[in-house]
Amino acid sequence: AVPVASGDVSVSLKHADSIKLSDQGEFQRILDRLDHDRAALTQEQTGYLHYLQAWQAAYRGDYHASDAMVGELLEKSHDTTVLFRTKVLKVNTLAERSRYEEAFQLESQLLARLPEITDADARGQALVIAAYLYEEAGQYDLAFDYADQVFKESPGPYSCKAEHARLAALYKSGRLEGIDEQFRKGIEICTEAKDPLYSNGIRFYMASLALQRGHAEDAIRLLEGNYASVTHSNYQMLISEFDALLAEAYMSTGQLAQAKRFALQVVDQSTRNEYAESLSIAYRVLYLIEKQQGHLDKALVYHEQYMLANKGYLNAVNARALAYQTVQQQLAAKKLQIDTLSKQNEILRLQQNLDRKATENSRLYIILLVTVLAFIGFWAYRIKRSQLRFMRLARRDGLTGIFNRQHFVNEAELQLQYCRKSGREACLVLIDLDHFKAVNDNYGHAVGDRVLKRAVAACHAHLRSTDIFGRLGGEEFGIVLPECTLEQVLSRAERIRRAIVEVVRGDAVDDICVSASFGVASTARSGHDLRQLLIHADDALYQAKREGRNRVSVSDGRAKPRLGTVGAATGSVQ
Numbered sequence: 391a392v393p394v395a396s397g398d399v400s401v402s403l404k405h406a407d408s409i410k411l412s413d414q415g416e417f418q419r420i421l422d423r424l425d426h427d428r429a430a431l432t433q434e435q436t437g438y439l440h441y442l443q444a445w446q447a448a449y450r451g452d453y454h455a456s457d458a459m460v461g462e463l464l465e466k467s468h469d470t471t472v473l474f475r476t477k478v479l480k481v482n483t484l485a486e487r488s489r490y491e492e493a494f495q496l497e498s499q500l501l502a503r504l505p506e507i508t509d510a511d512a513r514g515q516a517l518v519i520a521a522y523l524y525e526e527a528g529q530y531d532l533a534f535d536y537a538d539q540v541f542k543e544s545p546g547p548y549s550c551k552a553e554h555a556r557l558a559a560l561y562k563s564g565r566l567e568g569i570d571e572q573f574r575k576g577i578e579i580c581t582e583a584k585d586p587l588y589s590n591g592i593r594f595y596m597a598s599l600a601l602q603r604g605h606a607e608d609a610i611r612l613l614e615g616n617y618a619s620v621t622h623s624n625y626q627m628l629i630s631e632f633d634a635l636l637a638e639a640y641m642s643t644g645q646l647a648q649a650k651r652f653a654l655q656v657v658d659q660s661t662r663n664e665y666a667e668s669l670s671i672a673y674r675v676l677y678l679i680e681k682q683q684g685h686l687d688k689a690l691v692y693h694e695q696y697m698l699a700n701k702g703y704l705n706a707v708n709a710r711a712l713a714y715q716t717v718q719q720q721l722a723a724k725k726l727q728i729d730t731l732s733k734q735n736e737i738l739r740l741q742q743n744l745d746r747k748a749t750e751n752s753r754l755y756i757i758l759l760v761t762v763l764a765f766i767g768f769w770a771y772r773i774k775r776s777q778l779r780f781m782r783l784a785r786r787d788g789l790t791g792i793f794n795r796q797h798f799v800n801e802a803e804l805q806l807q808y809c810r811k812s813g814r815e816a817c818l819v820l821i822d823l824d825h826f827k828a829v830n831d832n833y834g835h836a837v838g839d840r841v842l843k844r845a846v847a848a849c850h851a852h853l854r855s856t857d858i859f860g861r862l863g864g865e866e867f868g869i870v871l872p873e874c875t876l877e878q879v880l881s882r883a884e885r886i887r888r889a890i891v892e893v894v895r896g897d898a899v900d901d902i903c904v905s906a907s908f909g910v911a912s913t914a915r916s917g918h919d920l921r922q923l924l925i926h927a928d929d930a931l932y933q934a935k936r937e938g939r940n941r942v943s944v945s946d947g948r949a950k951p952r953l954g955t956v957g958a959a960t961g962s963v964q
């Protein structure tokens with residue numbers, strides 16, 4: 391065989407598709423040729439060929455073969471258009487085998503997907519099959535809607551089929567006003583579309599109406615006049631419908647032999663569609679003829695078959711309507727379910743938003759709380775620090791940094807109380823710089839201040855951490871030494887005295903000479919009362935001054951009468 395060019399194949403496939411109803415012979419020849427050269431076909435072309443072959447099998451009534459090819463195409467094809475058209479074909483074959491529920495379900499899916507489909511053939515087919523399905527289910531208004539949609543979007547090859555479905559719906563719904571004119575127009579459209587099958591389909595309804603109106607001769611003329619064309623189509627369903635109607639028409643004109651011939655033809659071809667109206671009509675005609683001719687036995691048999699076929703046909707009609715209703719209910723239930731789910735999803739989404747907001751809020755609250763706490767903490771720290779600073783300032787002497795008089799007195803009293811309770815000894819030493827006025831007068835106040843600080847530093851160097859050291863007045867200092875005997879205190883006072891002399895002598899100012907006088911009192915002699923200790927130490931200090939200064943003098947525990955005090959110590963306790 392001569393290999394086929396790819397472009398030719400596509401053209402041939404399209405051509406075969408367009409003539410599949412009008413020229414069965416040519417259609418078959420093209421399919422055979424392409425099938426023979428199938429190795430040269432692209433994947434897409436092979437899919438298209440298989441679709442046409444499946445269509446052809448269904449048209450022949452070989453549903454088994456058609457189903458197998460449809461199944462394979464649905465499984466393997468990736469071509470959206472071929473897939474969609476294969477499903478349309480499946481709807482058709484399901485409906486032809488009275489599997490209406492499945493047909494309506496699949497059709498609903500196809501109609502839902504229709505907006506995505508751009509191929510004019512696929513759209514036209516889906517809309518036409520919808521018009522037929524709804525017409526057969528008695529949903530005439532829906533059938534009109536889908537037929538109208540076909541006219542709107544593809545006035546070409548599918549208008550004939552849509553018009554046929556629309557006229558069927560008009561006829562079956564009994565809307566007969568002006569129908570003859572519409573039948574004529576429908577035939578014109580189908581003749582123009584070179585679709586004799588559908589022209590004849592319309593003629594069938596015209597003949598049915600003529601018979602219904604009592605014009606049997608007109609019906610016979612119309613049916614016989616197009617009979618050859620109908621048999622040529624090979625479409626058994628329409629052939630049987632023609633036969634049944636002819637049988638009925640001939641019977642009503644009394645041409646019983648003709649009537650019987652056509653009725654028997656219907657019965658002979660009935661294996662494929664046992665629930666068709668044509669079979670029911672055929673059996674009724676046969677039964678009436680036999681009855682009329684007095685063949686009662688035969689009449690009875692045909693009558694039984696007529697009843698059976700009629701029941702089957704009516705059941706099928708009901709089944710179609712019921713299937714439609716069932717699928718509608720299922721779709722409504724599904725929609726309700728989807729609506730409920732979307733509502734639940736919406737609620738869930740809102741809940742999540744709410745949770746997120748709540749989390750954000752609590753985070754903000756925590757941040758706010760932490761900020762406030764940090765702020766409070768910071769201020770508490772600052773206040774505490776100021777408090778501590780003020781406390782320190784309130785307790786310390788500004789110049790030397792040691793305890794001021796008030797704090798010295800407080801601390802000294804506490805310590806003495808403790809010593810008294812625990813039966814321990816303590817001593818008090820008062821120190822007063824000698825002729826300090828002369829330092830100020832001779833060297834100035836600043837040098838005097840420095841001398842004061844150096845004297846304090848000299849004292850510090852000989853004190854323990856438990857000793858209480860404070861400035862009691864201008865150049866007068868006090869030291870409480872707990873757990874210290876008199877001998878120990880004397881030696882330490884002596885060391886401090888020498889240290890003061892030394893430390894001041896080392897100052898940068900020349901020929902400055904500062905010394906200090908010391909008065910010592912002990913609890914052993916004066917008791918643990920601070921006031922008493924101060925008086926006795928002050929007495930001793932006074933004595934040291936009197937005896938020439940720069941010395942340590944010890945109180946013997948008795949108050950000495952004198953003209954005046956050398957320091958401010960005794961007054962400081964009040």
Ligand SMILES: Nc1nc2c(ncn2[C@@H]2O[C@H](COP(=O)(O)OP(=O)(O)OP(=O)(O)O)[C@@H](O)[C@H]2O)c(=O)[nH]1
Nearest residue numbers: 822823824825826827828830835836838839864865
């Ligand atoms: N530079 C300085 N001088 C002070 C300070 N406080 C008091 N003075 C001075 O210390 C001097 C104390 O003088 P007086 O009480 O007369 O005693 P004195 O000159 O040390 O003589 P005696 O105590 O008798 O040895 C006064 O001149 C005060 O002005 C101070 O903080 N700095």
